[in-house]
Amino acid sequence: MAKKVLVVDDDPDVRLFNTTVLEENGYLPLEAENGEEGLRMIKAEKPDLIILDVLMPRQSGIRLYRELKTNAGLKDLKVMILSGIAQKTFLRSQQALTEFGENPVPEPEFYIEKPVDADVLAATIKKAIG
Amino acid sequence: MKIRKLLFVTKFEELGYDALKALLSMRKSDLEHIVFLYVIERDQVAMRRGLGYQKSDAVRLKEAANIRFIDWAERLFEQGMEVGVYIQVGSLAAEVAKAVRKEEADLVVIGRSQKTAMEQFYSGSTVTELIRRLSVPVLVYKPVSESPFVTGTPFQRPLIATDWSPASLRAVDYLLELKPLIEEIQLVHVVDEGAIEGSSVMNAQKTRKDVKERLEEICSRLISAGIAARSHVYVGDPEEGIEKAAKECQATVVVLGSSSKNLWVERWVGSTPRAVAEKSVFPTLLIPPVME
Numbered sequence: 001m002a003k004k005v006l007v008v009d010d011d012p013d014v015r016l017f018n019t020t021v022l023e024e025n026g027y028l029p030l031e032a033e034n035g036e037e038g039l040r041m042i043k044a045e046k047p048d049l050i051i052l053d054v055l056m057p058r059q060s061g062i063r064l065y066r067e068l069k070t071n072a073g074l075k076d077l078k079v080m081i082l083s084g085i086a087q088k089t090f091l092r093s094q095q096a097l098t099e100f101g102e103n104p105v106p107e108p109e110f111y112i113e114k115p116v117d118a119d120v121l122a123a124t125i126k127k128a129i130g
Numbered sequence: 131m132k133i134r135k136l137l138f139v140t141k142f143e144e145l146g147y148d149a150l151k152a153l154l155s156m157r158k159s160d161l162e163h164i165v166f167l168y169v170i171e172r173d174q175v176a177m178r179r180g181l182g183y184q185k186s187d188a189v190r191l192k193e194a195a196n197i198r199f200i201d202w203a204e205r206l207f208e209q210g211m212e213v214g215v216y217i218q219v220g221s222l223a224a225e226v227a228k229a230v231r232k233e234e235a236d237l238v239v240i241g242r243s244q245k246t247a248m249e250q251f252y253s254g255s256t257v258t259e260l261i262r263r264l265s266v267p268v269l270v271y272k273p274v275s276e277s278p279f280v281t282g283t284p285f286q287r288p289l290i291a292t293d294w295s296p297a298s299l300r301a302v303d304y305l306l307e308l309k310p311l312i313e314e315i316q317l318v319h320v321v322d323e324g325a326i327e328g329s330s331v332m333n334a335q336k337t338r339k340d341v342k343e344r345l346e347e348i349c350s351r352l353i354s355a356g357i358a359a360r361s362h363v364y365v366g367d368p369e370e371g372i373e374k375a376a377k378e379c380q381a382t383v384v385v386l387g388s389s390s391k392n393l394w395v396e397r398w399v400g401s402t403p404r405a406v407a408e409k410s411v412f413p414t415l416l417i418p419p420v421m422e
Contacts, residue, residue: 010215055203057165057214057233062207084196089204096210 002028003129004045008038008061009053009082014114018051018082018121025122035059039067042074048129054083054090062093069105078128080110082121087111131307135163137235139226142168142195144241147202149271153239154209155283158310163212165233166202168195169225170218192217223259230264239269242408257407261388261418267304269383270407270414282382284413285311289381291318291372291406294344297387297419302348304417305385306355314358316379317345320371321363338363368402369409376412388416 005027007018012033019029030045032038034056042050050068054061061081068074081090091107098104110124133156138145150164175188195217203213214233218225226238238260260268269284285308292298305315319341326334345361352359362379364371376384386403407414 054207055200055213055215057216060207060212060214063212084200085204085207089207093207093210096208100210 002026003048004028004030005049005051005125005129006030006032006038006041006045006047007051008032008035008056008064009051010034010056011053014053014082017118021118021121022125025125027125035061035064038064042068042077047077049078049080049125051080051082051125054081054085062090062097065108066094066097066102066105070103078110079108080112080124080128081108082112082114082116084114086113131236131304132160133236133308134160135165135233135235136161136237136239137165137167137226137229137233139167139169139222139238139240141241142198144273145239145271146273147205149239149241149273150202150206152284153271154206154211155311156285156308157211159308163214164206165214165216165229165235166199167216167218167226167229168199169220169222170195171222172220175219188219222256223263226260227263230266235266237267237269238264239271241271241273255404255408257404257416258401261403261416265418267418268388268407268416270416272411272413281380282313283311284383286313286382287316287380288312288383288385288415289316289318289372289376289379289412290348290385291320291368291375291402292345292348293319293368293387293402295387295419297417299348299387300420301385301387301415301417302351304415306352306357309355309357312357314360315352316360316362316375316381317348318362318364318372318375318379319345320368320375321365322368323366326365369405372402372406373410373412376410381412383413383415384410385415385417388418 005022007015007029009015010033015031019031022029030041030047032041036058052061052065065079068077094105110128112124138150170188170191176183199215206213216229230238257270288305290301321337321341326337341363342361349359349361362375364375372384384406386406388403403416407416
């Protein structure tokens with residue numbers, strides 16, 4: 001059975017690009033357009049991988065990543081950040097939230113800064129979930 | 131009425147990162163989430179005579195806005211803020227209303243309207259349109275370069291201009307929630323010159339005393355909540371009186387209850403909140419009337 005990959009991104013063009021790459025490489029793509037919808041789908045579908053944008057309406061990827069990594073039932077799900085926001089910013093923001101008293105979270109295993117090349121994306125997904 | 135999430139509506143030239151930075155002082159109260167909204171007005175990309183909808187122009191404008199927002203968002207994320215973005219093609223007031231609904235924003239921040247007096251007469255003022263559609267307060271922010279009198283953070287020394295309307299009295303409740311940001315509140319009522327014209331000195335003094343007493347009642351409420359407050363009575367044109375009071379009190383923001391007049395009435399007779407929001411050098415916070 002094909003592995004499920006959830007793409008959480010508010011930009012429909014990016015979702016189309018990512019889901020096309022996923023389909024062409026034999027994965028089953030799922031889509032959500034913001035962090036809140038993403039979390040609902042994660043709980044319902046338990047995808048093998050989540051490809052997560054950072055800057056989105058309703059709930060950012062920074063907040064969703066934090067929710068996943070501090071939730072006992074979800075923290076082991078694999079997450080790849082794919083964003084125009086620099087990796088160092090993502091890490092600093094998580095650090096700032098920890099300094100404000102929230103629980104520390106691990107660094108994301110996979111981080112790609114946009115724009116992404118289809119081959120690089122496919123190779124990173126393969127590395128993450130085979 | 132806590133301000134946890136604000137919607138920052140910008141076209142970049144009238145409202146920039148400096149304004150955003152000043153508003154970050156609101157983190158001391160409850161602010162934790164900023165949502166950016168950039169609206170590409172329809173006439174910039176559509177309805178071009180003989181050309182129709184110019185999708186490539188919309189894409190170019192969206193990408194340019196996105197690049198600016200990424201830069202702003204990175205700075206805010208690094209300070210532990212939550213950030214979101216909307217870039218939409220449509221009409222400004224309608225898109226602001228939509229974003230407020232989707233995000234459940236507590237405050238809308240906009241820049242001064244760029245429309246000319248003639249455009250405002252025919253198409254309506256942006257401020258009027260927003261107030262008519264929104265149930266949340268609107269802060270009309272003015273750039274520091276335009277406001278030589280304004281020093282300090284936006285809610286450090288608010289001046290509430292009250293006309294005793296329910297919306298202007300709601301302003302008091304609103305500011306109570308911002309207590310950690312406030313140094314002192316000034317309360318002002320501008321008595322219409324006509325009300326004392328031709329009356330005796332005694333009657334004029336009685337009017338002043340009555341107004342002062344009403345203002346002092348509100349001051350007492352603020353003081354018992356732990357916020358320093360002073361009252362002032364001015365006489366004359368409300369718009370001029372409010373501006374004068376704001377300068378003399380070194381206010382950092384003028385707070386008014388917004389008018390509930392309908393569009394046509396307002397277009398012909400005008401309204402003080404709208405005039406202050408659009409003409410004053412001071413940032414202006416408009417508190418809407420309670421929606422029926």
